[in-house]
Amino acid sequence: MSKSTCELILLATSDLHGFILPRSYADQREVGYGLARVSSIIKQLRQDHPYTLLIDNGDCLQGTPLTYYHAKVNSKRPNPVIACMNKLRYDAAVLGNHEFNYGLPYLQQAVDASAFPWLSANTLDETTGQPLFREPYIIKQLDNGLRVGILGLTTSYVPHWELPQHIAGIQFEDPIETAKHWVAHLREVKACDIVIVSYHGGFERDIEHGNATEPLTGENIGYALCEQVGGIDVLITGHQHRAIADCFINGVCIVQPAAEGRFLGKVTLQLEKSDKRWQLIQCQSELIEAAIYEPDSDIERLVAEDEALTQAWLDLPLGYVDGDMLITSPADARLTEHPFIEFVNKLQMHVSGADISCTALFDNETPGFPSQVTMRHIVTNYIYPNTLRVIQLAGRDIRAALEKTAEYFRLDDRGNVVVSEAFNHPKPQHYNYDMWEGIDYTLDISKAIGRRVVQLERHGEPLADDQLYEVVMNNYRAGGGGNYEMLQDKPIVKDISVTMVELIASYIQAQQHIEASVNNNWRVTNGAVT
Template sequence: MSNQLCEVIVLETSDLHGFLLPRSYADKTEVSYGLARIATIVKEMRGLHPNILLIDNGDCLQGTPLTYYHARINNEPPNPVVACMNELRYDAAVPGNHEFNYGLPYLKEAVEASSFPWLSANIVNEASGEPLFGKPYIVRELKNGLRIGILGLTTSYIPNWEQPQHIAGIRFDDPVETARHWVDVLKRQEQVDAVVVSYHGGFERDPETGGSTEPFTGENVGYAICEQIEGIDVLLTGHQHRAIAGCSINGVCVVQPSNEGRYLGKVTLQFERIEEVWTLKTCESELLSAEEYEPDETVERIAAEVETLTQVWLDQPIGRASGDMTFASHEEARLREHHFVEFINRVQMEVSGADISCTAIFDNQSPGFGKRITMREVVSNYIYPNTLKVLRISGSDIREALEKSAEYFELDERGAIAVSEAYLMPKPQHFNYDMWEGIDYELDIAREKGQRVTKLEWRGQPMRMDQTFDVVMNNYRAGGGGNYSMFRNKPVVKDIAVDMVELLADYIRERGVIEAGVNNNWRVVNSDERRISSHGSEQSGTI
């Protein structure tokens, strides 16, 4: 009998973050990405290949004003993200860390509305020890008898970020050890011919060189999964928003399709059957760019109802700004105090009653506030569903946190202040640089890491390291997110369980007019520039 060949295509989306339609929520301009464009690729691929598996790798339910509107303002219409995924006939989805942001009831409603299973072997019910979403894997058997096992895993680092009430009664087990058990089940009990692991997490090492790319925290263990677990053929990854394809680790074909529907991950598996046994001969991964495809009309139509309601809500005026609160340069706003950053910190202090506050500019697309403030500007600036916590911490904790923030900067080859490569790769982490109000401080980037805080005062006096202070910050940071370990397990003086978007909008509505202003309580300097300038150098020392 002649040998038989079979080709299977695995398609992956990851970190869609609710980006269904190819339009910017900041200014309504057309963009070259989004699920509607990805949908066109998927449907084209289905027309070309009979054996298609479509997997979403997590973080699909949160991230745009549309998803915020549906979760927080009006969830009567069907979930638009799930409805679009149902249309595309996803085979499975893996819950990401942001799936928990709107609470477990909202996530459960999304799961129940899905015509596909949600898989995560290492997210378990704490009481029973059983996988929270039911079966941790699925097996797809083709007409020719070839069997593909798909196992879901999620980063176990979620308790370091998420609101405790959103994950009450849930345990997040180690993905590596969990994979070890379930891959064995797939191979021995299910007798699958290939194992695909979809892991909402990324790589702690460079996929090509194996060199370390981040401090090991357990947030990303993709490399360890490939290196330590036998029997895996494909690892679908995400979480880091990286574009990775065309490489393998320990014989495991890997892929990561960036975020917001910029790429569709594609893995092509070639099998050969010899004497009734299927053998995987080749496996290759690639990325298909969404910008080359027009948006799918059906997906646009499905999303239209909630999208229209969202746009009306976004255009609601809620107040005015007196003075310039827009961002001319996000880089400059992280070097010297900006009106918008001052405003956020002041709001946090007023609503919490804390004397000290810290916040960040989340990305380099934040517009700030124009003269006429709308909900569109609020959600475009505050893109995460954070709440606030007031922690009681020591002066020593504050100094350590400032040193951590100072690591955001480095001196480039010209001796000028620049953003550290560690905060740009593998994905931008501008949200992990905090700026503080209620204290006076100076960071000198010319000094060694850990010694950059050259001034730290409270109420005009040097801050005592053994004194305690009540500090307000978002819940992500309060849980130690961004490797701010000094905040973990500190006493919570106050927990304000209202989204910052709502707090900001209410604050602006109540006052009507927001006055722009700064008190210049902090600055970032380069003492090398001072010394060089005193000798006649023209180097600017700025980003």
């Protein structure tokens, strides 16, 4: 008996974060990523392969000035990200944690405007117990009879980061238990030949050896999905912004296409039909780099007007810096107090009324402020839509948080303070190193982890373990984000619902001049006598 064969191409984007055009919002230079470049890859592959599916794995609606401008300044216009995804004929999208950043009404508008379904089987409406947008999965049946089930899952850790009002009435269930139910349903009830799980989350273990790579909090459970849920053929992952392909876990083909449209994930599935059922014969994942493709002019034209409006808004002048607030070395800015960090902490204290503050330098691209500050400089430096929260901490909690932040460093062979490997791999986590204001402290990196806070004072007196203090920080950290468990579930003194971008812009506009200064209230040392 002759056998029929089929080649199915699965294409995946993840963590686009609103990056459409291949230009930097900081300085307008050309960059080698963005959905416009990815679009050119998609078009070419569709020409070459008749059976092609396209899935977005979450975190597409937030992350650039373009998306911020649409969400916070001019949301009556059609959503530019959704317009591009509709143009590209996505088959489905999965809810990422950042989809909730601008609130449920904004997310609902995006879903309503989408020509494709949004999937998340474990994100439930508390009232009905059903998936938030009614779609736990979709089934694509090709003209040759092949049935492909696509199940969407979202990291259940969202409540640890997101503002409560943005996820009111939503319940985030365990992705593993959810997957067990729905994968079996797709296989046994819906008779799917292939089951693809698209999970907005990453891997908690080393892919090759299975060793734990982070605290097992439940934020990332990709490895466990492959081990504990039978019947998955392909697992699309994200959230960690890693570039992962050409590997398997427990027989499951996996892919993670980094972030910002730097890669397109491609999975090639070879199938053979025998006894009226299709069987998977071979599966291979790979990443296609966007930088080698020219941007798609159709996508560029589609967002041209929104981009022009955003650029005009970005160039609005707000005020001036007296002194130097530029960051020339991000490493130095984390080792020695920098005027930009001092400004952010003092602004947080000013708007909240708290006496103690902490903040982070989010990445190594943060440029600081030039002499004249525009909206472009603010959104380039403060890249997340964070709000502020004042929580009540005991002295022991503050010490524990400082010990956690001190794990960011290690000593190299020459005794120099450098970044720990865990904060660079498997992905950069510079945003999990905090710098504090309102206390005086010293971190000695020559000491063992957990014993590095060698000085911790306030107004010249040691912090008492039992004394309570009001501390302001962004909502991500206040929820324990970044494995700061000592900050979780603390009494909330005040929630400030205005985003930091708006707070910074309003403050600079009101003051007109801000001063670049430091008070040197903290230091990092390698233990050498100075």
